Amino acid sequence: MDSRSLNNESRCVFFNSSSKDNRCAVILSVKRATGTFSLVGCVFMLFVIWLLRRYHSLAQKMILSLTVAAFFDSIAYVMGETHPKGSLCNFQAWWLTYFDWSALAWVCLITLNLYLNLVREISTNRYEKFYHLMAWGLPLVMASLPLLRGCYGPAGAWCWITDDHVAWRFGIWYVPLFSLIFLMICCYGRIICVANNRMQSWRGTFNPERERRKVSLAAEIKPLKWYPSVYLLVSTFPLVNRLHNAFYPEEPSFPLTLLHVLSAPLHGLANAFVFGLDKEWWSLLSPTGLQLALQSRLCDRTRIGEYYPGAVRYTQADLIDPSDDDDDDTNVLFYSPDMTLKDRGP
Template identity: 80%
Template sequence: MENKGISQPSNDSSRCIFFNANSDDYRCVVILTVKRATATFSLIGCLFMLFVVWLLRKYHSLAQKMILSLTVAAFFDSIAYVMGEDHSPGALCNFQAWWLTYFDWSALAWVCLITLNLYLNLVKEMRTDHYEIPYHVLAWGVPLLMSSLPLFGGYYGPAGPWCWITDAHVAWRFGIWYVPLFTLIFLMICCYARIICVANERMQSWFGTFNPERERRKVSLAEEIKPLKWYPSVYLLVSLFPLINRLHNAFYPHDPVFSLTLLHVLSAPLHGLANAFVFGLDRDTWSQLSLTGIQLALHSRLCDRTQIREYHPGAVRYMPADEAGFSDSDEDTNVLFFSPDMTLKDRGP
């Protein structure tokens, strides 16, 4: 959501409102072009993630469903950044601002809940399958509250390359988004630090006679905790430049810096997408996205219609092999393909 206005709006449609310059000023052209390119890239990336989830059937466990929900939130968040250019005050501008705030918050909520779920699973050793509905209530309900407060207060309006909370209500920008954002990022860093410590302690505590299954679990746990440090880091990196730019706008509202604004529009649309990639594309998923793995998965998805049905026996007539037309020279034409990239499919009745 973020990040959004850079100077007081103007009623002159030929003006570049976030630099108080002509609309053909090179700075305005660059900012709007970069904004469109970044938002479009984010949108395409989210579509790719949704395709991977569908292709590899990664929507069965609670963790997979949460990553799917995060990707959906990131997808709709990207649409908000693609919406139009400079909106004049009105219903459409307010709608874009509300949409942007809602799905920015929704993506953040899912990242926090994924972190909480991992903490409960690994540190507290709790099963969390029954938390699915409460997770959805929090992830879609809290953003509704946070995005509606500025709407009812009339604080939305033109705010630079997109609509958001106007320059006249800087306190609301920080209260609604930036203060909660960096508070939650700090809590996630603490949470992942605790998760990594607990995982390392458990790996070092496994002593005794050699046990292949225990060693396999030890190696698996070591691989799983390696990327944990990247989860909050990604959100921190894509939030840093918008925060710096917003702080500068708060102190110097009529003197925007082109470089900060450029870095702002480069990183702002990438919140949800970056986390969807980090959470969703683990080592196992990447290994299945080889050419062979994709071909097998597509064949399984689109062509395989094998079903197990109940067998009803009927009359059977036996005859000699030569009469039936079989001989020892007949070759077996059935070929069984195996690939480490292939994911087995559950077959229902």
């Protein structure tokens, strides 16, 4: 048997099949393609964030951090083919667990931040360090526990917690994952309810700026229900496949494994797109919008001598009439620098 056959044999061991079985090659190719797509998508998201300067407010910084976590998470899925048990396999498993948890933590913290801003009307800028501590520190603990217990090893199309430690799989990842998804669904239900009530309770004389923000709020609360649904969608097939592995460890399913490798690499990327690319972003990503954004980014020191010899920067504040006495009625949910929502009575 030549070296290529030996390589194929080692690659197909998780299907308990011979080197002539091409199912493992298909699984590994799909995994690599999906991981690459996720990686490219994250790079695009980071480029758009840089281009449109979406990294100033706390909410924007959190979306940026989510995208960074999704970027590194995608790297784990394109690290190569399956590895035998050893230090390299343990490193891939630890890396995957850490950044899966980091992406999930940022999604949960974005939800919590929105809840505190909109429902509790609490300014959360002082919580930034706490958010980073939770989003990068907690995953370190969750990823290191299986490593210290020797639970990592070959686990299908990539290295993770092995079939011999099923309880660790569900205790470290799947049970917390679906518990947090359920909590996010409840949280977004409350956010949508409060946002609708606040929007309907606005009274007073006609104010164009307030009406514009009212329309903006109405448009933004509609897709909120899809945010936890995205994580639920991309987590369902991996859960079903791992359940099948637990009950039938010697009979891995090719269709379930294929669906697993199609959806698992998209955890962080899907949420980065959902949270980041709102309607305003898409309107700015037209050819004309991209051209203007690039000119603004690359030629930021343009000066207009006859008016003011300083750098020209256009911000949201420049577009709002300073005479408007409704400045604290800011209802842009995800990218507003100051989210000081208050109940406005008659």
